[in-house]
Amino acid sequence: xxxxxxxxxxxxxxxxxxxxxxxxxxxxxxxxxxxxxxxxxxxxxxxxxxxxxxxxxxxxxxxxxxxxxxxxxxxxxxxxxxxxxxxxxxxxxxxxxxxxxxxxxxxxxxxxxxxxxxxxxxxxxxxxxxxxxxxxxxxxxxxxxxxxxxxxxxxxxxxxxxxxxxxxxxxxxxxxxxxxxxxxxxxxxxxxxxxxxxxxxxxxxxxxxxxxxxxxxxxxxxxxxxxxxxxxxxxxxxxxxxxxxxxxxxxxxxxxxxxxxxxxxxxxxxxxxxxxxxxxxxxxxxxxxxxxxxxxxxxxxxxxxxxxxxxxxxxxxxxxxxxxxxxxxxxxxxxxxxxxxxxxxxxxxxxxxxxxxxxxxxxxxxxxxxxxxxxxxxxxxxxxxxxxxxxxxxxxxxxxxxxxxxxxxxxxxxxxxxxxxxxx
Numbered sequence: 001x002x003x004x005x006x007x008x009x010x011x012x013x014x015x016x017x018x019x020x021x022x023x024x025x026x027x028x029x030x031x032x033x034x035x036x037x038x039x040x041x042x043x044x045x046x047x048x049x050x051x052x053x054x055x056x057x058x059x060x061x062x063x064x065x066x067x068x069x070x071x072x073x074x075x076x077x078x079x080x081x082x083x084x085x086x087x088x089x090x091x092x093x094x095x096x097x098x099x100x101x102x103x104x105x106x107x108x109x110x111x112x113x114x115x116x117x118x119x120x121x122x123x124x125x126x127x128x129x130x131x132x133x134x135x136x137x138x139x140x141x142x143x144x145x146x147x148x149x150x151x152x153x154x155x156x157x158x159x160x161x162x163x164x165x166x167x168x169x170x171x172x173x174x175x176x177x178x179x180x181x182x183x184x185x186x187x188x189x190x191x192x193x194x195x196x197x198x199x200x201x202x203x204x205x206x207x208x209x210x211x212x213x214x215x216x217x218x219x220x221x222x223x224x225x226x227x228x229x230x231x232x233x234x235x236x237x238x239x240x241x242x243x244x245x246x247x248x249x250x251x252x253x254x255x256x257x258x259x260x261x262x263x264x265x266x267x268x269x270x271x272x273x274x275x276x277x278x279x280x281x282x283x284x285x286x287x288x289x290x291x292x293x294x295x296x297x298x299x300x301x302x303x304x305x306x307x308x309x310x311x312x313x314x315x316x317x318x319x320x321x322x323x324x325x326x327x328x329x330x331x332x333x334x335x336x337x338x339x340x341x342x343x344x345x346x347x348x349x350x351x352x353x354x355x356x357x358x359x360x361x362x363x364x365x366x367x368x369x370x371x372x373x374x375x376x377x378x379x380x381x382x383x384x385x386x387x388x389x390x391x392x393x394x395x396x397x398x399x400x401x402x403x404x405x406x407x408x409x410x411x412x413x414x415x416x417x418x419x420x421x422x423x424x
Contacts, residue, residue, distance in 0.1 A: 003087050004053030006075040008068040011042050011332040015070055018042050019205065021164065022064045029057045031077055038074075041205065046328045056080050059088065067205075135162035141295065142167040142327075206297035214356050221275075222395040225354050226403045228411055232370050232385040235417040242311075249316040253387070254290070254344045257367050258314050259420045260413040261342055262286045262306035268406040272339050274360040275396045281360075289338030289358065290318055292325040300358065301325045302338045311420050346370060352388040362397035365410075366390040387414075 008018045019041040025031060031051045038049045055077040062074040076087045135143070135150055139162045143150040146167065153170055155162040203211065235256055242251045265272040265286045272283045286307040289300035301321035306314060324330050340362075343355045346369035355366040368388040375384035389410065393403045413419050 002053065002078075003082060003084055004051070004055065004077040005073045005087050006037065006049075006051065006077060008040070008070050008072050008074055009049065009332075010070045011040075011047055011336070015042055015209075017067045017069050017205070018047075019067050020062050020064055020074060021046065023060060025057050027057055027060055031055060031057050041328075047330075047332050051077060053077050058082075058084050061088070134160060139164050139167050144295065146171055204296045206294070206299070210297050213358070217356050217359055221357050221359060223354075223357060224393050224395050224400065224403075225390055226393065226400070226407055227352065227388060227390045228407045230387045230389060230411050231415045232387045235414050236370060236385050238417045238421075249312055249319065251311065251315045252318075253346060253370060254342070254367070255311065255315040255318055256414065256417065256420065257344065257365070257389075258288055258290070258303065258306060258318060258342055259309075259311045259423075260410055261340065261365060262288060262309075262314075263413055263420070263423055264406055264410040265340055266307040267409050268402070270402055271363055271398060271406045273362045273397050274339070275362060275394055276360070280362075280397055283339040285339075287337050287339045289341035289361070290321060291341060291343035291355075292322050294326060294328075299325050299328075299330075299335065300338060300341055301330055301334050302336065304337070341365070342367060346387070352390060354390050355392050357392050357394055362394045363403070364392045366392065 008020075011018070021039040021041050023038045024036050025038075031037065031054060033051055033054045035051050036048045037051050037057070040047045040049050056079065057075060058078045058080075059076040060074075061076070062068055068074055073087075076084050078084050078087070134155060140150065142148075142164060143153075143162075148167060148170060150162060150167075153162050153166050154160075156166055232253075235253075239251050239253065239256060242248065269282050269284065272286055274281045274283070285305050288303045288306045290303060292299050292301060301324070303309075303314065303317055303321060309317070321330070321334065324334075338358070338361060341355075341358055341364045343364060344367035345353055346367055349369055351368045351371055353366050353368065355364045357364050366389070368390075370385050370387045372383055373386055374381050375386070377384075389407065391403050391407055393400075
């Protein structure tokens with residue numbers, strides 16, 4: 001039987017490291033190809049790591065909470081009698097610095113401790129001497145997203161630390177703590193603030209990736225911008241009619257824009273393109289990235305073959321991707337391969353903005369809010385609904401006239417929205 005070295009996979013173009021969240025198998029367990037070995041946190045999502053070989057999990061090389069470079073070994077699978085010394089060598093990844101233990105807290109994690117079960121009696125998550133509750137960053141985020149008051153939980157991690165499984169177990173019981181009512185301060189916060197004046201908050205893996213890739217994009221990609229104003233009266237009315245139908249997914253303005261963008265890209269494939277050094281790649285299928293805002297950054301799940309889907313299919317799949325993106329439950333294939341991205345800030349009352357292109361894509365569409373405003377038509381003043389769209393283009397791939405023709409088609413589809421239904 002061949003020895004299988006389990007390595008940290010590269011799950012996105014921008015991924016350089018991944019954090020091992022937890023092992024789902026322990027040393028000595030039998031493993032079959034395709035079984036889930038561990039959970040990994042990337043810059044975009046929490047991913048389940050599958051075994052690509054069968055045998056026995058002979059050695060775990062990396063402890064939970066460790067940042068591991070892409071391609072570095074994290075475990076070895078082999079026959080129980082095989083000599084795996086050659087596969088070990090110096091392949092174990094060195095733990096990256098994580099949050100320093102608080103005063104009086106001792107955390108010691110060995111590779112084998114990842115396979116031990118939690119004690120039957122869980123220590124309470126008592127505050128540290130500084131008044132902060134011991135909890136992993138992932139647990140804090142899950143608690144915040146789920147509305148769980150983390151101070152009421154007991155931690156099963158080292159030293160009573162609250163970890164992800166504690167949040168999930170609490171939610172599985174159907175419990176929800178009573179909301180915490182905080183008094184409104186009578187004086188400005190600055191007058192009663194205590195502690196340091198400035199908080200130095202470390203960058204998350206997601207924020208590090210965003211900072212690096214967006215800086216590279218603005219520095220290396222020659223952006224130019226085209227803006228149009230779209231009459232949304234008919235589209236708004238169609239959306240209201242569709243949402244009154246029972247048994248159908250609710251349709252949002254973003255869904256209408258996604259469908260219209262897919263059809264416009266199909267008609268103008270030169271916009272559904274990317275720069276490839278000595279050539280331009282024209283993508284024949286439309287895979288739309290949907291920008292989703294998270295507390296610690298931005299993620300773009302991908303809605304595949306959007307040009308071949310109906311409006312109702314797009315609405316249902318987009319909602320599912322967005323919800324799972326916010327809980328970081330996306331699969332690896334759902335966060336890669338976008339050919340064009342749509343970013344909508346209209347729900348935040350932003351009327352117009354310019355988005356930064358996410359390489360290697362050649363363009364990104366920024367969507368503003370639908371605004372009621374006075375409009376002049378046929379010599380009369382009336383109230384109409386208007387929405388602004390801004391297309392950011394990579395000038396190495398797209399010229400101004402090409403982008404303008406695409407926006408003309410996109411505008412026509414949104415202003416005559418029955419085309420979005422008839423094309424299904």
